[in-house]
Amino acid sequence: MSSSLAYTRSGSGAPLVLLHGIGLNRSSWNPVVPTLAQHFDVIAVDLPGFGDSAEATSAAASSAQGHPRALAEAVAGLLAELGVTTPHVAGNSLGGWVALELAALYPVASVTLIDPAGLWKQGAPLYCRISLRASRWLARHAARPLSYLVRFRLGRVLALGQTHGRPTRLTPGYAQETIAAMGTCPGFEATLAATARQGYRATAPITAPVNLAFGSRDVLLLRGQSRHLDQLPPGIQAETLPRCGHVPMADDPGAVTELITRTAARAAQAPVVR
Numbered sequence: 117m118s119s120s121l122a123y124t125r126s127g128s129g130a131p132l133v134l135l136h137g138i139g140l141n142r143s144s145w146n147p148v149v150p151t152l153a154q155h156f157d158v159i160a161v162d163l164p165g166f167g168d169s170a171e172a173t174s175a176a177a178s179s180a181q182g183h184p185r186a187l188a189e190a191v192a193g194l195l196a197e198l199g200v201t202t203p204h205v206a207g208n209s210l211g212g213w214v215a216l217e218l219a220a221l222y223p224v225a226s227v228t229l230i231d232p233a234g235l236w237k238q239g240a241p242l243y244c245r246i247s248l249r250a251s252r253w254l255a256r257h258a259a260r261p262l263s264y265l266v267r268f269r270l271g272r273v274l275a276l277g278q279t280h281g282r283p284t285r286l287t288p289g290y291a292q293e294t295i296a297a298m299g300t301c302p303g304f305e306a307t308l309a310a311t312a313r314q315g316y317r318a319t320a321p322i323t324a325p326v327n328l329a330f331g332s333r334d335v336l337l338l339r340g341q342s343r344h345l346d347q348l349p350p351g352i353q354a355e356t357l358p359r360c361g362h363v364p365m366a367d368d369p370g371a372v373t374e375l376i377t378r379t380a381a382r383a384a385q386a387p388v389v390r
Contacts, residue, residue: 121194122168123161127153130225130380131200133191134160135218137209137363138233138307139252139298141167144208146290147369148376155377156204163214164190165303182306184210184234184316188217195222204380208363209233210307213316216348220320226383228376229328231337231362234316235348241341245312247278248336252308255299266291281333281361282368290366318347325382328352329375331360331367 124142132152134145142160152158162169164187171181180186191214195203204226207215212232219227233240254262265271272283272291279294280286298304326349330337337343345352355375360367 120170121161121164121190123159123194124149125157125159127156127158129156131203132156132158132376132380133195133200133203133205133218134158135163135191135205135207135211135214136161136166137211137231138248138311139166139255139301139304140209140294140363141297141301143167143293143297144363145365147366148373151369151373152376156380159195159198159200159203161191161194163187163211163303165306166301167297171303171306180310182303182308183310184213185217185221186310187214187307188221191218192222204228204376204383206230206376206379207232208365210311213311216316216318216322219322219324220318224324226324226379227322227326228379229326230357230364230372230375231330231334232316232328233311233337233342235337235344236315236342237344238315239313240311240315241338243338244336244342245308248308251278251298252304255295259295259299262295263292266295277361278335279362280367281331281359281364282366283361286366315344316347322349325379326352327355327375327379327382329355329357331357331362331364333360333367334362336362 136144142162145160165171202223202225205215206228208230212229213234267288269284276283
């Protein structure tokens with residue numbers, strides 16, 4: 117399963133795995149990879165059905181294949197193939213949910229959750245599903261006009277203002293790549309179906325340090341709907357990334373880098389017990 121996963125690897129030091137959100141791919145981490153690579157062996161992964169990774173199986177149309185647990189199993193297989201043991205893991209949106217599932221399957225040193233999906237009481241809120249489906253539809257059926265529109269500052273606000281807190285700071289190239297990723301990923305439907313009717317539920321205790329942050333301008337995961345922390349290890353409090361949206365790596369690379377490195381530093385002070 118994991119042999120079909122695409123990834124990029126850079127830097128040296130303790131391994132750090134980066135997991136992206138639904139409709140995106142490993143390039144969403146590009147704004148923070150150069151700095152992180154100065155301190156870590158960074159492995160940015162395309163989840164099954166996204167970016168350059170094939171869907172998990174030929175039956176990937178089944179929603180079970182798009183469930184974050186199945187995606188985490190694929191990532192665990194890749195790490196085993198690479199001989200990577202006890203990595204730090206950081207996940208954004210869907211990648212945050214996958215990171216939590218991975219921590220139950222594979223020894224990890226720390227977990228950084230950045231605007232993680234799945235922290236809802238029952239299924240995904242209708243608002244989230246409608247928002248994601250609208251973004252998918254536009255990226256598939258209006259890709260050409262959107263790609264032209266985001267050449268301009270106002271166009272980037274209109275096209276990416278729901279996911280990014282500072283869309284005018286994005287480059288036209290980044291915006292165009294984001295639209296293309298959303299419109300072309302074959303795993304979108306299976307993953308959305310798998311996460312629509314249930315949320316993250318802890319299946320095993322997480323003994324590694326966990327840090328959690330939401331962008332102050334995240335208008336996809338609303339307070340009261342998508343930020344229930346009761347399934348996470350006790351004592352975790354959500355931090356705030358000021359002026360950042362749902363995908364904050366491009367909004368404030370420094371703040372995201374600092375969050376991840378600070379979480380990893382906690383692992384050295386409190387070794388993982390498995």
